[in-house]
Amino acid sequence: MSGFVSVRNLRKSYGSFEALRGIDLEISKGEVVCVIGPSGSGKSTLIRCINRLESFSDDSAILVGGNRVQPGRSLARVRAEVGMVFQSFNLFPHLTVRDNVMLAPRRVRRTPRDAARQQADRLLARVGIAEQADKYPGQLSGGQQQRVAIARALAMEPQVMLFDEPTSALDPEMVGEVLDVMRDLAGTGVTMIVVTHEMGFASQVADRVIFMDAGEVIETGPPGRVLSAPREPRTRNFLSAVLNH
Amino acid sequence: MDIFDTFLNMGVIARTWPLLLEGLWVTIQLGAASIVAGLVLGLGLALLRLYAVPPLRLITRFYIDIFRSIPLLVLLIIVYYALPFVGLRLSPFASAMAALTLVSGAYTAEIFRAGIEAIPKGQFEASAALGLSYPQTMRDVILPQAVKIVIPPLTNNSINVVKDTALASVVAMPDLLKQATQAQALAANPTPLIGAAVLYLAFLWPLVAMVSRMERRFGAKGT
Numbered sequence: 256m257s258g259f260v261s262v263r264n265l266r267k268s269y270g271s272f273e274a275l276r277g278i279d280l281e282i283s284k285g286e287v288v289c290v291i292g293p294s295g296s297g298k299s300t301l302i303r304c305i306n307r308l309e310s311f312s313d314d315s316a317i318l319v320g321g322n323r324v325q326p327g328r329s330l331a332r333v334r335a336e337v338g339m340v341f342q343s344f345n346l347f348p349h350l351t352v353r354d355n356v357m358l359a360p361r362r363v364r365r366t367p368r369d370a371a372r373q374q375a376d377r378l379l380a381r382v383g384i385a386e387q388a389d390k391y392p393g394q395l396s397g398g399q400q401q402r403v404a405i406a407r408a409l410a411m412e413p414q415v416m417l418f419d420e421p422t423s424a425l426d427p428e429m430v431g432e433v434l435d436v437m438r439d440l441a442g443t444g445v446t447m448i449v450v451t452h453e454m455g456f457a458s459q460v461a462d463r464v465i466f467m468d469a470g471e472v473i474e475t476g477p478p479g480r481v482l483s484a485p486r487e488p489r490t491r492n493f494l495s496a497v498l499n500h
Numbered sequence: 501m502d503i504f505d506t507f508l509n510m511g512v513i514a515r516t517w518p519l520l521l522e523g524l525w526v527t528i529q530l531g532a533a534s535i536v537a538g539l540v541l542g543l544g545l546a547l548l549r550l551y552a553v554p555p556l557r558l559i560t561r562f563y564i565d566i567f568r569s570i571p572l573l574v575l576l577i578i579v580y581y582a583l584p585f586v587g588l589r590l591s592p593f594a595s596a597m598a599a600l601t602l603v604s605g606a607y608t609a610e611i612f613r614a615g616i617e618a619i620p621k622g623q624f625e626a627s628a629a630l631g632l633s634y635p636q637t638m639r640d641v642i643l644p645q646a647v648k649i650v651i652p653p654l655t656n657n658s659i660n661v662v663k664d665t666a667l668a669s670v671v672a673m674p675d676l677l678k679q680a681t682q683a684q685a686l687a688a689n690p691t692p693l694i695g696a697a698v699l700y701l702a703f704l705w706p707l708v709a710m711v712s713r714m715e716r717r718f719g720a721k722g723t
Contacts, residue, residue, distance in 0.1 A: 308625050335631030345622035349644050358640060359630035404626075411630060 259284040259446055260319050260415055265304060266312040267297075274300045275311070276470040284414075287447045289457035289478070292467035293493055298450045301467070302417045305448065306337045320414055335363050338408030342420040344400045346392035346407070352379065353388040356407045363411065371410075378406040382436050398429030402436055409440075416440065418449040454497060458482050466490045512691040516683035520692060523679030524699050530593060530675060531662035534600035538661065539654070541601060542608025547638075549613055560609075567606035573667050575599045580671040596668035596675075604661050611653045615646035652715045659707050663700070676700065 258281030265278040275297045282288055290298045303309040305317055307324050317324040324333050347355050356375035360366040366374070379385045382402040384395075392400050401421055408416060418437065422430040434456050441447055441460050451457060457464050457478055464481040466474045466489075474487045485491045548560040567575075580595040590598060619642050627637040669678035680696035 306629055308628060331631045331633055334629055337629070339626075339629035341622060341626065341629075343622055345620075345626035347623065347626070347641055347645075349648075359632060362636050362640065363631045407630070 258282045260305065261317065263316045265301065265315045265317065267300060267304065267309060274470050278472055280472070282446060282448065284446055285444045286462050287441045287460055288449065288463045288465060289461040290448065290450045290465045290467060291457060296467040297470040298467045299419050302419055302448055302450055305417060306334050306339055335411050336413055337415045337417060338411060338413035339417045340404050340408055340419065340421045342423050344404045346400055346403055348392050351389055351391055352403050355392065355403060356410045360410050374410060378409050382406045396429060397425045398432045401425065401433045405436055415446045415448065418447065418451065420450050420452070422451070422453060452497070454482060466493065506689065507691060507694050509689050509691040512687045512689045513695055516687060516692045516695070519679045519683045520676065520695050520699060523674060523676035526674055527662070527665050527676040530596055530665045530668060534597050534604055535658045535661050537597065537601040538604030538608050541605030543612050545605060545609035546612035546616065549609060550616060564606045564609050567603050572599060572603050572664050573670065575603065576667055576671060592668065592671045592673040595671050596665065596673050600661055600664060604657060607657050608654060611650050611657060612646065615650035616642060618649050619645050652711050655707060655711045659704055662704060
């Protein structure tokens with residue numbers, strides 16, 4: 256039984272360093288998966304492989320909705336179905352907030368201007384920043400910028416949303432507003448893969464938690480079990496370090 | 501004969517002024533044509549230098565290095581006096597424009613490259629993640645940001661191109677300097693040369709001031 260996102264024997268190395276050592280993962284449609292683990296464990300690399308921002312070994316395979324993620328003509332099409340939110344937002348600083356959200360639908364989906372504009376305003380309202388639509392990203396707080404980034408990704412109506420440590424670059428008082436938007440999103444049936452250090456979010460929102468270390472999946476299961484009763488010593492060590500800091 | 505009669509002779513200036521203005525017009529035409537052609541060439545070279553297949557990238561780098569090393573005057577003389585031996589005979593204007601464009605293109609290529617490389621990697625990644633194609637990424641995301649960075653150095657380069665047009669006088673181009681030296685010979689008085697210097701200054705000084713202002717403004721914004 257294969258999932259909507261299917262990762263098979265995913266390997267990647269930088270020179271002699273193996274960042275990913277054969278990851279197998281099946282994620283079903285609508286599932287919310289949180290990937291946790293120490294820094295350098297390969298969790299960001301894993302999700303960056305899913306839309307092939309990182310290349311990976313030829314004997315590995317990733318499928319999204321049955322389409323193979325590989326270089327070439329089909330790649331842009333797969334990427335259009337996979338939204339991504341980055342740690343450092345990566346908004347386009349020369350475009351207004353609304354134009355940031357409109358750009359990809361206009362160019363990639365050829366959505367007419369008026370329709371794209373209405374959709375952008377709807378999405379900005381949904382993430383709670385409708386009144387900032389005419390500002391530039393530099394005029395917004397980090398939390399607001401990250402919410403724009405989520406709206407921008409959603410504008411392509413992706414089947415899968417990837418979150419790469421979306422709250423790690425935020426001041427603590429802004430983490431909550433971004434997590435709230437993500438929690439709402441999780442309720443709408445979008446498949447979500449979230450790399451995060453927010454254990455509270457993982458335990459409340461995730462259907463499944465994946466613990467990675469040294470380029471391998473060490474343990475996976477429902478958050479209630481992995482986070483409160485981990486079986487593997489490495490998971491236990493990591494969790495006690497995170498929770499007691 | 502005092503210094504005013506020698507260098508600032510109003511009678512001579514009045515007689516040779518139309519000649520100087522004709523020269524200025526040729527200089528402006530040559531400068532503008534070379535700047536525009538150099539920009540197009542430079543952008544193309546920069547994109548090749550950054551994104552072409554490796555052998556093409558190497559050739560582009562080689563071109564850029566060569567044309568940044570060769571003295572413009574030497575190149576100009578080769579184009580005008582040597583190419584006719586292989587059957588390529590260019591007019592003075594075409595020779596001067598070709599030499600200026602070839603060199604300016606090499607410099608602008610490096611300016612564009614630096615501008616594009618100054619754009620954070622995250623901008624390319626965000627564009628790719630949204631499904632934008634490479635040309636769309638360049639047109640809608642990267643170049644609009646890079647332009648802001650490259651405008652001051654590009655204007656500097658344009659000023660240099662206009663100044664270098666004076667070299668075209670050696671291939672019998674009737675540009676500002678050539679007209680001034682001719683007027684000097686005609687009037688047996690160096691005042692037209694001073695007049696030409698004043699015209700160059702009047703034309704280029706505002707551009708220099710504009711670059712400083714832009715550098716201050718963009719610098720203050722931190723872009």
